[in-house]
Amino acid sequence: MMTITLQVNNSHHTISVAPRESLADVVRERLGLTGTHLGCEHGACGACTVSVDGNATRACNILGVMCEGRSIVTIEGLRDDPVADVLRRHFHEQHALQCGFCTPGMLMMARDLLLRSHELDESAVRKGLSGHICRCTGYSGIVNAVLAAAREMQLAKATQTRNEMLLDTSSLPV
Ligand code: FES
Ligand code: FES
Structure with missing residues (x-):
């Protein structure tokens, strides 16, 4: 397991993740943000799209450990947008x-x-x-x-x- 710190929907989180865990798994399973959906899990359907540092990104295609220090916005973070x-x-x-x-x-x-x-x-x-x-x-x-x-x-x-x-x-x- 590795410890990463990232900002999700304007809150800082320091969490332990397995190196193989995708960002989609991190937000869904570790942070309970299940509004990010998983369809194909290989970058083909777009269901898992979140914002990473202001860019729309497929969360199944990027590892959680690659998001150290980054700012993530999920659909839950757009409530007042x-x-x-x-x-x-x-x-x-x-x-x-x-x-x-x-x-x-x-x-x-x-x-x-x-x-x-x-x-x-x-x-x-x-x-x-x-x-x-x-x-x-x-x-x-x-x-x-x-x-x-x-x-x-x-x-x-x-x-x-x-x-x-x-x-x-x-x-x-x-
Ligand atoms: S789950 Fe289909 S692109 Fe990520
Ligand atoms: S997959 Fe059902 S509304 Fe798009």
């Missing part, structure tokens, strides 16, 4: 989930895509989610939800910029 909040609402409205098994990984990756670019088109969303397997939905609802979230965030950003400009103008001397 504003981007995840927008995504959750649109997933609900667009019927983007059925059994929900793929959903934590889809949300983690969709959030990653939105943080990198709000100006996503359908092709970019489909490409971004292409490593995620959903056995239920046929994907259209998921793609529509991410596009709707991107539009909402783009609009919010445009409104904020406009308000800032108006504020600037109103403070000019007449």
Whole structure:
């Protein structure tokens, strides 16, 4: 066993892990964060996606011992996250989930895509989610939800910029 210290969802943890344990096993079995799902366990389905130092990462494909000193965010850590909040609402409205098994990984990756670019088109969303397997939905609802979230965030950003400009103008001397 080896002792590692890592930050998970803004809490520090020092835990003993076997060198062969994946990060997915560490968060699920050692920390009880079972929102990270395990499907294929070899990097093919995307169900286990978490954020490692701000990058969407397949937790079955990285060893826990490789995460010494790193910052991990799992789906449980996005409870109060504003981007995840927008995504959750649109997933609900667009019927983007059925059994929900793929959903934590889809949300983690969709959030990653939105943080990198709000100006996503359908092709970019489909490409971004292409490593995620959903056995239920046929994907259209998921793609529509991410596009709707991107539009909402783009609009919010445009409104904020406009308000800032108006504020600037109103403070000019007449
Ligand atoms: S369980 Fe990790 S990619 Fe499928
Ligand atoms: S909603 Fe069932 S696997 Fe995607």
